[in-house]
Amino acid sequence: MSLPSLKISQNGRFLITEDGNPFFYLGDTAWELFHRLTLEEAELYLTVRSSQGFNVVQAVILAELDGLHTPNANGHVPLIGDDPARPNEYYFRHVDSVIKLAEEKGIYMGILPTWGDKVHSGLWGVGPVIFDKSNAYIYGKFLGERYRDFTNIIWILGGDRPGEGYEEVWTSMARGIYDGLGRKPIITYHPSGGQSSSQWFHNAEWLSFNMCQSGHCLIDTPNWDMIRSDYNKTPIKPVIDGEPNYEGHPIDPYLRKWKPEYGRFTDYEVRKQAYRAVFSGACGHTYGHHSVWQMYDERYKPMTFANVYWYEAIYAPGAKQMIHLKNLLLSLPYFTRIPAQDMLTEITPPPPPKDIDDRLNNRRASYPVATCDKEGSYALIYFPLANQTLNIDTSSLSGHIIKASWFDPRSGERHYIGEFAKGTLRFTSPLGGPDWILVLEA
Structure with a gap:
């Protein structure tokens, strides 16, 4: 049975299904899914992710890790002679099967037609560059025609590259997808770390929603600033952090080189980026x-110190905890949710890091973020630290009495605190954790 098509909500802030239901984009990064896994392995991966509440999987057809010349798990390369106008039918039959499997499990595929190194050289990736304005359209139209009857596809152009200087190539590919489908698709652009699609394509007619990448270098990278910047742009478009710090990825506090001895991002760092982004206005x-992004196992050389096989890593703590964020948002009025940082009195945004010492001291660690229902029925405040005290102005909430509870982002459990007269209230997060969400309901 086909999944419902997606579209943009009437207020321009969210994704919804064609029948008007909220669609909270909870994605997983699986760039090498089509390239490195057999269909049986893909089914294991998709089954687990579906059970964990993920509804989007981001994967690349022409993959980053020598995706043109190293065959897929079935022994096929995607193009004949590196020619985008000559797709290999056997490779694409495997792609078809994975997309169908995802659909059966209630998952939408966030499909990148190509990684950016096939368009833009000189950064990273082995390439080679094969796309120009002309064949980008041909390839895009081929994809649109091939997947015209699929309703579970979100198109993602880019592939870890800035758009500057290549706008015509990406626009041509988008136009090809559009013409091949015979309808306007849901489509975005995946940029490099610290960037957003809005820098080049916000006003592009083909861009449905913005995607930023906060990346994998610093702990507490201020993705809340990136989200807010796009949230406040006109015309209004949804925004999402499409590549934050990966669980298990080495940290790079010096912005020079990833090394395991600097530590790895844990589920705690994953949660901080997720809640801060969503509470700042992201649609998922x-x-x-x-x-998992590289589908690392005994067959492949690990990239940047991967140390757990993918079929073990899919059960990592952070992956099992993301569903609680989705469930929390869907349990409350959805389309009227707005950022609400002004509810936090005496809180100012931390300055960006000025030097190496500042990066190591990590002054952004304690930064809380708030969101609320503009109709006044609830507010949610993310406390990134245990035993953290905040003053919260509840005057924008409805009624005279506020019911408060702590939401545990690790388990999804709520712990009732009590009822309070509306006003400026003072709360201190529990000692366990370390992070908590304060739920205030009118």
């Missing part, structure tokens, strides 16, 4: 694990 969030 993308999780990632360092071993």
